[in-house]
Amino acid sequence: MSGEELERQASGETGYVRRREACPWCGGLALVGTTCPKGIECPRCGVPAGDSCRRPSGHRADVLHAARVALAEERDRRAALEALDRLSGAADDDTAPDAL
Ligand SMILES: [Zn+2]
Numbered sequence: 001m002s003g004e005e006l007e008r009q010a011s012g013e014t015g016y017v018r019r020r021e022a023c024p025w026c027g028g029l030a031l032v033g034t035t036c037p038k039g040i041e042c043p044r045c046g047v048p049a050g051d052s053c054r055r056p057s058g059h060r061a062d063v064l065h066a067a068r069v070a071l072a073e074e075r076d077r078r079a080a081l082e083a084l085d086r087l088s089g090a091a092d093d094d095t096a097p098d099a100l
């Protein structure tokens with residue numbers, strides 16, 4: 001199952017409409033609730049959240065390290081999986097009679 005499918009299912013079953021807002025970290029137009037790579041510490045160069053990645057020479061890098069981007073995407077994937085778990089768990093625990 002791809003991440004995109006997970007995202008569709010999670011948003012579809014909760015009825016939560018995904019919107020985009022200006023990201024406070026990078027200024028880009030990002031989906032609300034997703035993790036910004038710039039909003040987490042870089043596992044590669046160790047810069048704190050909010051800072052641009054640095055080259056070994058100390059110069060600021062325009063492009064964030066791939067490991068940092070991957071970590072942010074991994075967090076979003078995990079959050080989507082947990083949301084699906086909650087949804088299926090809630091359905092299983094629902095013993096109340098159908099209101100309809
Ligand atoms: Zn961002």
Ligand SMILES: [Zn+2]
Nearest residue numbers: 042045053065
């Ligand atoms: Zn970095």
